[in-house]
Amino acid sequence: MRCLNLALAERSYPILIGNDLLQSAENLQPYLRGPRVAVISNTTVAPLYLSTVVTSLEKVGVGVTAIILPDGEKFKNWESLNAIYDGLLAARCDRGTTLIALGGGVIGDLAGFAAATYQRGVSFIQIPTTLLSQVDSSVGGKTGINHPRGKNMVGAFWQPKLVLADTRTLRSLPARELSAGLAEVIKYGLIRDLPFLEWLEANMDSLVGRDDDALAYAIERSCRNKAEVVADDEFETAKEGGRALLNLGHTFGHAIESGMGYGNWLHGEAVAAGTVMAAELSRRLGWLSEADVDRVRDILQRAGLPVCGPMLGAEQYLEFMSHDKKVVDGRMRLVLLKSIGSAVTTSDAEHADILATINACCHE
Amino acid sequence: MRCLNLALAERSYPILIGNDLLQSAENLQPYLRGPRVAVISNTTVAPLYLSTVVTSLEKVGVGVTAIILPDGEKFKNWESLNAIYDGLLAARCDRGTTLIALGGGVIGDLAGFAAATYQRGVSFIQIPTTLLSQVDSSVGGKTGINHPRGKNMVGAFWQPKLVLADTRTLRSLPARELSAGLAEVIKYGLIRDLPFLEWLEANMDSLVGRDDDALAYAIERSCRNKAEVVADDEFETAKEGGRALLNLGHTFGHAIESGMGYGNWLHGEAVAAGTVMAAELSRRLGWLSEADVDRVRDILQRAGLPVCGPMLGAEQYLEFMSHDKKVVDGRMRLVLLKSIGSAVTTSDAEHADILATINACCHE
Numbered sequence: 258m259r260c261l262n263l264a265l266a267e268r269s270y271p272i273l274i275g276n277d278l279l280q281s282a283e284n285l286q287p288y289l290r291g292p293r294v295a296v297i298s299n300t301t302v303a304p305l306y307l308s309t310v311v312t313s314l315e316k317v318g319v320g321v322t323a324i325i326l327p328d329g330e331k332f333k334n335w336e337s338l339n340a341i342y343d344g345l346l347a348a349r350c351d352r353g354t355t356l357i358a359l360g361g362g363v364i365g366d367l368a369g370f371a372a373a374t375y376q377r378g379v380s381f382i383q384i385p386t387t388l389l390s391q392v393d394s395s396v397g398g399k400t401g402i403n404h405p406r407g408k409n410m411v412g413a414f415w416q417p418k419l420v421l422a423d424t425r426t427l428r429s430l431p432a433r434e435l436s437a438g439l440a441e442v443i444k445y446g447l448i449r450d451l452p453f454l455e456w457l458e459a460n461m462d463s464l465v466g467r468d469d470d471a472l473a474y475a476i477e478r479s480c481r482n483k484a485e486v487v488a489d490d491e492f493e494t495a496k497e498g499g500r501a502l503l504n505l506g507h508t509f510g511h512a513i514e515s516g517m518g519y520g521n522w523l524h525g526e527a528v529a530a531g532t533v534m535a536a537e538l539s540r541r542l543g544w545l546s547e548a549d550v551d552r553v554r555d556i557l558q559r560a561g562l563p564v565c566g567p568m569l570g571a572e573q574y575l576e577f578m579s580h581d582k583k584v585v586d587g588r589m590r591l592v593l594l595k596s597i598g599s600a601v602t603t604s605d606a607e608h609a610d611i612l613a614t615i616n617a618c619c620h621e
Numbered sequence: 622m623r624c625l626n627l628a629l630a631e632r633s634y635p636i637l638i639g640n641d642l643l644q645s646a647e648n649l650q651p652y653l654r655g656p657r658v659a660v661i662s663n664t665t666v667a668p669l670y671l672s673t674v675v676t677s678l679e680k681v682g683v684g685v686t687a688i689i690l691p692d693g694e695k696f697k698n699w700e701s702l703n704a705i706y707d708g709l710l711a712a713r714c715d716r717g718t719t720l721i722a723l724g725g726g727v728i729g730d731l732a733g734f735a736a737a738t739y740q741r742g743v744s745f746i747q748i749p750t751t752l753l754s755q756v757d758s759s760v761g762g763k764t765g766i767n768h769p770r771g772k773n774m775v776g777a778f779w780q781p782k783l784v785l786a787d788t789r790t791l792r793s794l795p796a797r798e799l800s801a802g803l804a805e806v807i808k809y810g811l812i813r814d815l816p817f818l819e820w821l822e823a824n825m826d827s828l829v830g831r832d833d834d835a836l837a838y839a840i841e842r843s844c845r846n847k848a849e850v851v852a853d854d855e856f857e858t859a860k861e862g863g864r865a866l867l868n869l870g871h872t873f874g875h876a877i878e879s880g881m882g883y884g885n886w887l888h889g890e891a892v893a894a895g896t897v898m899a900a901e902l903s904r905r906l907g908w909l910s911e912a913d914v915d916r917v918r919d920i921l922q923r924a925g926l927p928v929c930g931p932m933l934g935a936e937q938y939l940e941f942m943s944h945d946k947k948v949v950d951g952r953m954r955l956v957l958l959k960s961i962g963s964a965v966t967t968s969d970a971e972h973a974d975i976l977a978t979i980n981a982c983c984h985e
Contacts (some may be wrong), residue, residue, distance in 0.1 A: 335699065335703070339699070342768055342774065342775060343770070343823070346768065346770040346771060347770075347773060363954065373777060374734075374738070374765075374775050374776060374777055375774070375775065376773075376774060376775075376776075377763065377764075377765060377776045377777055377778055377857075378778065378856070399741065400741075401738075401741060404706055404710065406706075406710040406711075407710060409740075409741075410706065410710060410739070410740060410744060411706060411738050411739065411740075412738060412740075412741045413738055413741055413742065413777060414741055415740065492742070495739075575850075594629075
């Protein structure tokens with residue numbers, strides 16, 4: 258079992274990574290505030306793993322309330338959040354209750370926000386069951402729900418007491434979702450960790466083959482990278498660099514997700530195509546070579562990811578990109594690559610270069 | 622103008638107290654994060670003070686969005702919170718927007734919780750316009766909404782950047798609400814500040830007569846007392862004493878509010894009658910004399926407050942009291958007085974003494 262300690266001032270917590278961690282309540286027990294937990298899961302994950310978690314907790318005398326929500330990004334809303342509050346209040350959960358998120362990013366965001374706001378804040382543990390949530394949402398403390406007028410518009414920063422990433426849960430993950438998670442893994446190599454990118458180039462086949470050890474290493478190193486970025490900029494207030502660097506490929510990617518209708522492209526798929534666009538635009542600014550861009554495209558492709566965007570029309574891309582939350586004072590700030598392994602936030606890209614990049618990287 | 626600095630680690634803020642502070646945007650301007658504010662108010666307060674605040678802000682180039690909610694505790698719910706989110710999103714408010722609460726405790730709780738959760742947290746300024754909110758909710762950072770299954774069940778701790786208490790706004794306050802605020806003022810004297818209680822005994826007529834200087838002094842001293850309690854126990858985690866001491870009279874008071882239906886007794890009125898019960902129970906434990914209990918009753922009465930509870934029946938009191946959030950592990954913990962000016966949290970009171978106290982202090 259790998260253990261990574263996230264150091265965030267008063268709110269530090271460990272991330273445990275390994276095989277078959279769900280069976281052992283001993284991993285959870287030291288982090289429970291009281292003898293009572295509520296497990297929040299969804300209709301896809303609960304049939305696979307809920308009974309394992311509940312049985313192991315009950316064996317050590319912990320009372321469990323299970324709250325099962327429908328599965329999907331479209332349920333990351335007030336109704337689901339209120340279903341959690343209702344379940345907690347019906348079971349008379351008090352401030353000593355610990356909320357456990359068992360599922361992917363949507364469950365983590367919902368349960369985390371419920372934990373941040375139930376009786377003004379209760380303890381929270383994450384058991385992410387997708388690669389994306391293991392390498393992304395388990396670090397950083399972002400929680401929240403969507404609003405009809407915008408994604409993630411309502412939420413809070415709320416750190417878990419523990420994250421438990423069991424690589425065995427990835428065996429049940431559809432291949433497309435595994436690949437989508439790998440897009441974020443590759444991102445950490447590209448923005449700040451060239452040796453990790455080289456490791457990924459050497460081990461991509463093992464990752465796609467769901468080798469437990471390779472996955473555990475990639476998860477740990479991804480979390481470590483994200484943790485270093487987050488520790489420097491916990492509340493996303495840095496003007497340059499900081500957490501914004503984690504958005505490599507995301508502004509182009511959001512345009513793809515919006516343009517195609519949310520859910521048709523997975524977030525990681527859109528980020529992959531967006532990352533190729535960011536690399537191509539970096540080449541046009543003279544920062545990357547053609548060989549660098551090919552290298553970016555190759556590793557994403559080997560992870561089973563799309564490397565071309567859909568042909569929405571360049572103007573429509575720009576329209577969607579300008580709606581991105583990362584636009585500051587009306588200027589489009591993008592995350593680009595100064596070199597492979599080193600990202601920057603910049604407003605340097607000319608309108609014409611962005612248009613040319615979109616046209617070069619999108620196909621029917 | 623009086624200025625009190627609240628020292629809470631990284632999140633310190635000033636409380637400005639005085640006459641006619643609303644006119645001067647200079648008081649607000651240094652605490653705005655960007656050139657944009659949203660003022661949250663209600664249909665009672667907005668007609669009185671909104672234009673003063675908006676005009677002064679616009680004069681210094683600040684853009685104002687006003688969001689006006691219906692007035693009353695029953696609107697402290699998800700629908701009102703969502704109306705704030707809708708208003709902020711419709712006006713395209715970004716993370717640099719500052720939310721200003723202009724109203725009493727309900728508006729402060731709603732706007733504060735919206736600030737804690739809009740785009741994962743934006744800046745917040747409180748302009749409390751009732752005595753109760755000036756001396757109570759402006760210190761401590763508690764924000765939230767009610768849930769159909771319980772009061773204040775959903776919320777967050779979120780500190781304002783500034784509190785601006787304008788005593789002039791108290792001139793429009795109904796007499797019952799002024800008295801209800803005085804119940805909390807008197808509480809600070811009783812739980813921890815005997816010299817302040819003596820000052821209140823000497824100056825109660827000026828306070829009831831709404832003398833600006835007397836009110837400003839009482840507000841400052843109340844806030845200072847609450848601030849000292851809160852600074853030691855910001856997140857209400859102390860096992861003994863701590864923020865719990867602020868609940869003198871509140872467990873009995875909650876029973877009155879629940880038993881009579883919320884809104885029929887004002888919170889401060891219920892706390893006043895509950896405070897007399899707490900004093901009487903303290904006498905039965907041998908901690909206070911009969912003269913002490915009379916002293917508590919007299920000062921509350923001079924403030925225009927009820928000093929007897931309604932005759933709900935002792936068993937019904939106990940039933941409502943046991944539903945109070947302050948019950949820990951099933952034992953009824955009460956805040957009682959060791960002496961005038963010194964409160965403690967205790968589980969010492971026998972069932973029979975509590976029953977006798979209720980019977981002694983309640984009338985048709």
